[in-house]
Amino acid sequence: MNPRRVTRPWLAISALCTGLFMILLDNTIVNIAVPSMMSDLGTGLDQILWIVNGYTLAYAVPLILAGRLGDRFGRKRLYVVGLVVFTLASALCGLSDTGGELIAARAAQGVGGALMTPQTLAFITVLFPPEKRGAAFGAWSGVAGVSTIAGPLLGGLIVEKLSWEWIFFVNVPVGVIGLVLALLVVPESRNASTQRLDPLGIVLVSTGLFAVIYALQEGSHYDWGVIAGPLSVPVLLVAGVVLVAAFLLVQQRSPEPMVPLTLSADRNFSIANVVATAVGFGMVALLPVTLFLQDVLGLSALECGLVTAPASVCAAMIAPFAGFRADRTGGKYLLVTGLLAFCAGIGGSALLAAPNMRVWLIVPAVIVLGVAMGLLFSTMTTVALRDVRPELSGAASAVFNTTRQLGQALGTAAVGALLQAALRTSTHREAATAAESLPVSVREQFVDSFTAVSADSPARTVDAPAGLPTSLSAQWHQLGVGVFGHGFVTAMRWTLLLPIALLLIAAACSFGLRRTRKASRTVSPDTARLTETSHRPAE
Template sequence: MTSRIRLSEENRRWWTLAAMCFALFMVMLDNTVVNVALPSIQRSFDASLSSLEWTINAYSLSFAVFLVTGGRLGDIFGRRKVFLIGVVVFAVASGTIGFAPSEGWLVASRAVQGLGAALMMPGTLSIITNTFPPAERGRAIGTWAGVSAIALALGPLLGGWLTEDVSWRAIFFINIPVAAVAIVVTLFATHESRDETATREVDIPGIAALTVGLTALVLALVQANAWGWGSARIIGLFAVAAVGLASFILIERRSHAPIVDFTFFKSRSFVGANVVAFAISFGMFAVFFFLALYMQNILGYSPLETGVRFLPSTLVIMVAGPLSGRLADRVGPRTPLVIGLTLVTASLAWQSRIQVDTSFGFLVVPFVLLGLGMGFTMSPMSTAAMNAVDRTKAGVASGTLSMTRMVGGTFGVAALGALVASVGRHDLAQSLPNVPEGTREKLVDALGSGAATSGASDAVRAASERAFVDALGAGLTIAAIATGLAALAAWFMIDPIRPQHEAAPAPTQADTEAAMV
């Protein structure tokens, strides 16, 4: 207790940043180790490619749906409190995933894990925003992004080693000690903060409408490939999403305590940051999901070898994140954002030329460019969004930005999954005209997994691999177009002016008392 009271405010800021970095480390580690473990999970439960997508999408669904709500609850009831609840839920769900006896149990636990992340993640960025003044915020967010990139670097290696030599289940158990450290450091150093202008009223109708609308939207994106984009169920889900989201906007405009302050969207910088968030996640989620399958099931790498080959990207992100944050403090976020998105676009365009027999040497340079571009994008994107709103609204602003990222990522996986199925079906019909249509459909469903070709002839296996790689190349081209357009949006929409100095908010007596509880 005494050591906590003696902490200076300067030291406390950096301890707080460390706690937020631990939390983000846990989430990013989970994302990267899961990608490497996908083929092993697929074999463990004998899952199809569409079923395997739920390992990612169940998490993305609950994460995206509850992010704005999590951010708003933090603004109302205390960001530290909601953040800690999220960390506990995330850690417990990680344990239940590790013990999953079936694919259904795994998917359900991933959904709960997404809920924990939704309560936790807006808190990390909003707590940093309230702890650091605008002129230092880029450096803090850059450090936050850079330290989290250590998880990106360690995730594939640790995940590959555990999957190969222990079990894919072990990759989820490692979240538990990381969560414990995050909880201890947060209780030790972080002041409680909330939206001083908000009442304790929770907008239940708004939360309900947003939940219905986003759930229908993300579920439609996730299931569109399995049910068919033109099927009655998918069209019905899109209709429900439209009604739900339209109702949410009407409710929020009349609510005394709205979840989302729509004046945020009067800021071109805030809108621009969300456009960038959607585009970068659209490309990255899909790329890492399908590249992990490509490396293991097409190129024949083991999980550990796949993890090692992601290092050129992840190590560069670790260095570029803090650098871009400091650059954003000096010149504003627009310049590093445009540079980063241009590099990502070049990387994706380069990778779109991959073939069935592509060597890793071909991928080294685009992987380095990808890491550099991601490092120069993520931190300035967050800085641009958070500097565009008042610090009292940091929680819901952070939640909105994170929700946009998750919806973009889910749409990316769904869109590329649809492209793989469509291009694969066409290619297999051309290359295997004598194979019965029902058999070809099984091959389409298993594209990229090798599941349906394990006992097939060399011709069938080769045709399936070519179909998957052709579709992946087309998907990478589309992702490159999306990030290129995002670079243009960043140039025209993000405020180029560097942030002005502002005194850091002094803790209130209530904050000091809350920090000692």
């Protein structure tokens, strides 16, 4: 084995983070290109939404299996396979001529990303001793945080200057570079004691996660009712939960479980997963803020990305420091501080929001959100995985990423449904008041137009119907803009109370963290195999 592959773990992590940046960026960058896709591909909104949701579904469901496959067949091997799949799928996305082709290519992207993600975290536990993992997790989390928030900015820039296809084409050269780096500087690693896979466990966990995430993603589309025949959203959701519960029961009896139950016995790992779920849920709170910037203040996608850019900068700067401090302090108070800062950033955005406000006034709240993400992503990852044995790293990182994805799926469903319901109530009330200045003959029509108001398509209710006199049409439009703006701000404030409450619960749970024990001097067989040419794995 080449000694430099062992004594330069930071070079290996840098190579792995190249792929990580791509797959997490594609979680958010596509949202900006939706209008352009609809126009060029001639598809409806339902099909376009599956371009977004299909990726999330294909990414989240196989994570646990991907972690297990990495442990069994080699983490580098799985990462390389996933990177090749993701890069080829990105090229196919850009070459797609129909909505169906793009949905299929996006699903392939999601599968490739799922194969890669658990391996990136698992490698940190293999390449670094416990007392030095915090800084590495900080670098990983900095990349994750920046890629999540940078999506709107990069997406807006690419769509405005080039075309939507290029949000996928740019992945190809990056993927090729990442592949070369991975082959050259990342060592192979696997758990030699892993002998077989669990077919029943694979079926139960994959089917269960698919049912839960699909129900949460598509619930609002079916009005949380019937999907087809006897199958409804509640039935699918309950079935998914039952299947996941059955998977956990099977794991208790399995001699070689996909998810070792010893992980749940680790209090810090369990609490970190609670925090990850809350953070995933809280990230969805950025959606109402983004809609406010675009639909109420009238910012373009690129301008919206520029407003949120300070959060990316703050997260990138703070994450490595937070991971380093988590190694020294255990991470309890860093997590609590990050969660409270997240609440402050969300709450500040809601309180500062107002129609016709100067957009720069919301930037301080955005900066607080960036600070929170810098503290949270690295610290919760360090707390979850620092003391995990290398042979369990694949399973642990897969579970950790899965809980964060479930939190995001739950947040998407809950925040979306609550925002829509609150928006209809608040705009109806605002419309009833504003209609008093209109002629009696159109007052009822004006109020009724806000019955089906949509958070992402205000023009349907703000614009006056055809046939009205010019002066009355202008008055209708002016009143409609005011009604939607004030109604949206009110709805956003009520909606954001939900993620704030969950983040506060996670902060309370964080006080239960145990101080991280000092690293054991015992070297696992997996680490020993990687470090056979070097006495110190991380310099």
